[in-house]
Amino acid sequence: MIHLDGKKVLITGGSRGIGRAAAILFARAGADVAINYHRNREKAQEVIQEIEKLGRMGIAVQGNVASFEDAKRNVDEVVKAFGRIDVLVNNAGIWEYAAIHEMAPEEWKKTIDINLTGVYNFTRLVVPIMMKQKSGRIIHISSTAGQRGEAFHSHYAATKGAIIAFTKSLAPELVDHGILVNCVAPGWVNTDMSAEALVKERETILRTIPMKRAGEPEEIAGAILFIASDLSTYICGEIINVNGGSVLCG
Numbered sequence: 001m002i003h004l005d006g007k008k009v010l011i012t013g014g015s016r017g018i019g020r021a022a023a024i025l026f027a028r029a030g031a032d033v034a035i036n037y038h039r040n041r042e043k044a045q046e047v048i049q050e051i052e053k054l055g056r057m058g059i060a061v062q063g064n065v066a067s068f069e070d071a072k073r074n075v076d077e078v079v080k081a082f083g084r085i086d087v088l089v090n091n092a093g094i095w096e097y098a099a100i101h102e103m104a105p106e107e108w109k110k111t112i113d114i115n116l117t118g119v120y121n122f123t124r125l126v127v128p129i130m131m132k133q134k135s136g137r138i139i140h141i142s143s144t145a146g147q148r149g150e151a152f153h154s155h156y157a158a159t160k161g162a163i164i165a166f167t168k169s170l171a172p173e174l175v176d177h178g179i180l181v182n183c184v185a186p187g188w189v190n191t192d193m194s195a196e197a198l199v200k201e202r203e204t205i206l207r208t209i210p211m212k213r214a215g216e217p218e219e220i221a222g223a224i225l226f227i228a229s230d231l232s233t234y235i236c237g238e239i240i241n242v243n244g245g246s247v248l249c250g
């Protein structure tokens with residue numbers, strides 16, 4: 001059994017999908033959990049209610065991860081409430097269609113700002129806190145698209161590939177400070193973000209997955225929890241693929 005009793009966790013994009021599932025699973029393991037959300041306060045509060053039902057402290061902080069100012073305000077709010085941050089899960093992201101010959105500069109920038117700059121913003125702000133603690137876990141959420149590419153979603157794939165490189169760069173940089181940096185790379189998952197594609201292109205998508213099904217958010221959350229736990233103390237700079245076998249590479 002994984003126990004994270006008393007640990008303080010911050011998850012970006014925690015109001016739905018993988019972030020929501022991870023927040024609840026961390027609470028079940030004994031952690032207090034803060035979730036960042038952008039717009040849907042109602043959904044965020046529903047997650048907090050689930051956390052509190054499990055007897056843990058939960059807080060929701062509103063902010064756009066692409067904004068350094070918002071990220072700083074969020075991190076400050078979490079530290080004020082919890083006193084520390086033991087685990088950061090950089091989960092917030094978007095997935096939008098755009099053929100490269102039609103992609104507007106604004107579309108490219110939007111995806112880069114949210115998916116990649118957002119990861120930088122929260123990491124940059126949380127690392128000094130973890131350095132003072134001499135401990136911490138940072139878990140980035142990438143994607144199989146960051147390893148094999150994704151036609152008509154090249155901006156998304158570019159950010160997810162960059163997150164993998166970011167993980168591999170930070171892991172040796174921060175390990176001497178007691179901070180372990182790793183990455184979880186989901187494949188197709190039954191979330192709001194991928195719902196349309198999983199309906200329109202279901203048979204095509206399932207043919208690429210040896211297990212013949214999309215994953216559930218809770219299955220990705222399980223890998224995130226493992227990387228945050230004391231069962232993974234010798235894992236550093238790794239990309240954990242959770243995708244039903246669709247990308248057999250590390």
